Amino acid sequence: MKKLLLLLFISIYAFAIEQNFLEPNEAFKTSFEKKDDKLVFRLALGKDIYLYDDKLKFFISKPKKIDIRDDLNVPEAHPYEIWQIHTDDLNIEIPYSLLKSKVNASNIEVQVDFQGCSKKGLCYAPMSETVTVDFATSSALANENKDVQTEVAQNETDIIAGTLKDGNILLVLATFFGFGLLLSLTPCVFPMIPILSSIIVKAGDSGNLTASKGFFLSLVYVLSMAVAYTIAGVLAGVFGANLQVALQNPYVLVAFAAIFVALALSMFGYFKLELPQSLQNKVNKTTDGKEKQGVVGIAIMGFLSALIVGPCVAPPLAGALVYIGQTGDAFLGGAALFVMSLGMGAPLLLIGLGAGKYMPKPGGWMEDVTKIFGIVMLGVAIWMLDRVLDATLIMYLWAILLIGTALYLKVFGHILVKILTTVVLIYGILLFVGAVSGATNPLKPLDKFTSKVAFEETQKLNIVYVKSNEEIDMAVKASNKPVMLDFYASWCVSCKELEEITFKDNRVIEKLKEFTLIKADVTENNQDDKAMQKRFGVVGPPALIFWDKDNNEIKAAQIVGYKNPDQFLEIVNKHFK
Structure with missing residues (x-):
């Protein structure tokens, strides 16, 4: 067998000499050049030599293997017979910022794999070139007094990911809780306030809503929301599939908006939303059956709200996902996301505590408050449809909702309510005028005239x-x-x-x-x-x-x-x- 292989190689070599084929080091001349802020890989092709595009690979080989080709500007290949090939010399820049964003290490080994052929009829064996970048002595990091150098790869996301890698665990979790408190002030969390408030108002119908019960209901909602954020975040970090983004398709959003419309109609008294009787009977076999039924519903609403109502991407969330993706440490990354979600939900806990403590005794006024929350639910439905419907149509829907709300509130006789009614009616009319003019921002209905x-x-x-x-x-x-x-x-x-x-x-x-x-x-x-x-x-x-x-x-x-x-x-x- 060995003699046969030796004879085969001799034959191939003799054939190559006869056809005047280039040696591998002549066909593919490679070099790495280390510049101040990047590594440059050069590959000069000999005469009649081409590269297979699918065999051209760039990756970090140490301290762990990470594919980086998609992050680089590789020239576009062109078709040749049934393959995609490169026929021109390559000069591929690999920014040090990219390497540092992928791996937190002082020494990083970069490897380039490639394979090509001669148009004369000979294919070369796969080849590989490696180089080690020592950031401890590299000129890209040596001059730390220069702003340009110290800022390599230091955008907000990378800084937060670095905090997770290098920080004390308790400090990291406390920091992410603070991030959550800041995120609670963003528009992503605002829609959850009326959702939770309507749940608490509904619970108050029975007249036994205490501060502790209001806080408990809010806690169930917030914990469910935090679990959803954590699961979605860990999945996105580990598998690169963002569950929240995947759920932002028109069918899901329209279905969820329809749920809020149904909740609104239920609050208006048209029908009752409750579990099927067969399930109710099973749940109600225990003395606290009704209580459990309500808690399960709140938990489901909190879970879905996190995934569908408020899918915001902010630097803390992105940093945690980058950290999970780079290190595979789903535990610390998930814990950071969980406490961040608790920070986002902190104002919601205060709402539950306050409603339970300060809500007046039940009476006829509760029906009117429930109907007002029905109007709020319709507003949440429109807010969700804003993601899938034309902006002008959304303006019309807001105008109709506000004008309808003003007409509904006319039934009250209190002077403060009349003032509020008038303001709502005027704003609804302004929204309608804005929609006719082509405005798309409900907060700036006259934008086309004033800006x-x-x-x-x-x-x-x-x-x-x-x-x-x-x-x-x-x-x-x-x-x-x-x-x-x-x-x-x-x-x-x-x-x-x-x-x-x-x-x-x-x-x-x-x-x-x-x-x-x-x-x-x-x-x-x-x-x-x-x-x-x-x-x-x-x-x-x-x-x-x-x-x-x-x-x-x-x-x-x-x-x-x-x-x-x-x-x-x-x-x-x-x-x-």
Whole structure:
């Protein structure tokens, strides 16, 4: 057998000499160049040599193996017979910021695998080149007094992920609880307030709602919400599948909005929402059956609310998911997400405690309050449909709801209620006028009349829409200016905040004119959408990715979540003077 193999190799070598084939080191001339902020891999191809695209792989090989090809700007391959190949020399830049964002280590080994053939008819064996980057002595980190160097990969998400890696566990959990308290002030948590309030009002019908019971009901809701956030977060970190994002499709949102409409109609007294009689009989076999039935319903509502009502992506959430993805430490990452969710739910606990303590004795007024919460439930339904319906149609729905609410409140005779009724009616009419004019922001119904200049300036911004990584690369390479890529989705509340507040600020508009603007609408969450987000480590929208005018990605400038105009300008001006 050995003689046969030796004879085969001799034959192949003789054939190669006869055909004047290049030796492997002549066909593929490779080198690594270490620059201040990046590693450059160069591969020069000999005459008539080509590379297979699917065999060209870039990954971190030590301290652990991580594929990084999707994060790099690899030239587009072209078809040759049945393969996709490269025929031009390669110069692939591997930013140190990318390596540091993937692995927290002072020494990182980078490996490049490739395989190619000669058009004369010989295929070469697979080859591999490796290089070690020592960040302890690298010029990219040695000069720590230079702002540009110390900021490598230090966007908010990376800083938070680093906190998880290096911090004391108790300090980390306390920090994430603080993050949760800050997130409780965002629009993602606001819809949960009327949901929980309506649950407590319903519980108060029986007249035995105490402070302890109100707190208990809120605690069940908040704990269920926290469990949902934690499960969804760990799944997203470990498997890269964001359950919250997956549930933001029109069918789920419309179904959930219909549930809120049903809750509203139930509060108006048209029918009762309750478990089927057969299930009720099983539950009610115990003396506290009704109590258990209510707790289960609240737990389910809290769980679903976290997944569907408030899927916000903010730096703390993104940082925790990046940490889980990089280290596989689902326990600490999940614990951080859990305490963050408790922080988000802290105001909800206060609502339950206060309602139980200060709610007046039951009476006829309870029916009127229940109906008002029915109106609030309709508002939550419209808020959810805002993610799937045309913005102008949503404006009409808000107008109809407010005008209808004003007419309903007319039945009360108190002077304060009459004033409130008048205000609601006027605002409803303004919303209707705004909808007719084409306005899309319910908080600024007359925007088309009062912000005409800003609107016209915004319209002048030329935005290129992209639907794949290939289109992103083409847009970036074609630009002779810095580039900003905006990840957006119609169901993303914070994305709309960016559009309606930050990107309509005159100072921001002037700054954006210095950029080539490209936008990736990931509403559908299809395979191309997921691939784009995976490439840039984006957990979910909104996220802003930046390149300088030389087409180098500026990792430290990456923005996740909503930023007001001042915060946005502070970050952008720091990196793009």
